[in-house]
Amino acid sequence: HHKEVLDYQMNDWNFMKIICITKFLCKKFKEAARGTAESKLSFKNLNETAHPDMVSLWEAEEALAQANRLDDPTAMDIYE
Secondary structure, three states, rough: OOOHHHHHHHHHHHHHHHHHHHHHHHHHHHHHHHHHHHHHHHHHHHHHHHHHHHHHHHHHHHHHHHOOOOOHHHHHHHOO
């Protein structure tokens, strides 16, 4: 009887997670969309005020990190 009760509880819990996940994912998507807009604005402001030489340096560092990330995961440390 205990096994049946536990199985019922676990199945009910999993079912409820599936039912509620849509609302959760919609909320997270809206948060991510707002964050993307804020990030784009911040990037635009930084890009407009930064010295062109610095922008070129950052682009070169980013390209190098992307090229080396499979062989050396620490190459991505420039983003921290």
